[in-house]
Amino acid sequence: MRRKEHRYQRRPYRAAIGFLLLAICLAACGPAPSGQPFQGEINIFLDPEQTAADSAGKIILKNHGYTWMLEPKAGYLVDGIVLSKKNYGSDWNAMLSPCDLALGWGQLAKAGLYKKCRWSQSGRWYYWKYGKDFPMDNNFIARWSANNHIIPASENLKAALKRVSPGDTVRLQGYLVNITGSNGRNVYQWQSSLSREDQGNGSCEVLYLTEMAWRGVTYK
Numbered sequence: 620m621r622r623k624e625h626r627y628q629r630r631p632y633r634a635a636i637g638f639l640l641l642a643i644c645l646a647a648c649g650p651a652p653s654g655q656p657f658q659g660e661i662n663i664f665l666d667p668e669q670t671a672a673d674s675a676g677k678i679i680l681k682n683h684g685y686t687w688m689l690e691p692k693a694g695y696l697v698d699g700i701v702l703s704k705k706n707y708g709s710d711w712n713a714m715l716s717p718c719d720l721a722l723g724w725g726q727l728a729k730a731g732l733y734k735k736c737r738w739s740q741s742g743r744w745y746y747w748k749y750g751k752d753f754p755m756d757n758n759f760i761a762r763w764s765a766n767n768h769i770i771p772a773s774e775n776l777k778a779a780l781k782r783v784s785p786g787d788t789v790r791l792q793g794y795l796v797n798i799t800g801s802n803g804r805n806v807y808q809w810q811s812s813l814s815r816e817d818q819g820n821g822s823c824e825v826l827y828l829t830e831m832a833w834r835g836v837t838y839k
Contacts, residue, residue, distance in 0.1 A: 650778060657790075658837075670693060675691035683802075695793060696791070700787070703739060705740035712809065717780070745764075767823065767824045779838040788833075793826050795812075
């Protein structure tokens with residue numbers, strides 16, 4: 620009889636711990652983003668689409684005492700698999716771009732070649748490693764992958780981005796932009812690549828994200 624009473628008394632304690640952990644998890648994740656059912660198909664075997672941005676005007680953003688001017692250089696749409704994801708919060712770029720997504724597509728996605736590499740990110744760069752049995756070279760990987768500095772156009776998109784994980788397939792749509800920013804003392808510049816063929820410094824895409832499809836939902 621004592622054993623039964625002892626077990627009964629511990630249940631509220633365990634329930635309280637469970638509710639506390641759930642509350643912490645929900646607070647960390649933030650409010651759930653809202654979206655609409657995705658109408659279409661994400662095809663990671665296609666090349667990204669880059670179009671003219673002649674009709675897109677300059678975008679002005681202000682935060683933390685900084686004024687940022689985003690100049691769209693091209694419209695951009697990419698279907699890809701997330702090879703790696705890195706969140707940032709300490710560099711000045713993080714005021715605009717809270718995370719980078721390294722994406723792969725095309726020939727790298729076919730036959731699961733991306734799975735034969737190890738992917739990582741640091742300092743706004745992405746890296747890969749592969750073994751002796753990998754059938755391609757660095758030029759091949761660079762041609763079919765890219766690091767994307769993501770600038771979400773809304774808080775809803777920012778919330779959706781937090782939930783994206785490596786291995787997910789996504790469709791990203793928006794504008795490749797060049798950025799000039801100032802706080803009255805210092806001037807900062809950030810330029811997007813406009814080619815899928817380049818490598819090294821300056822080869823990453825700076826993407827002002829206006830729409831994302833992920834797990835059957837379109838977010839704006």
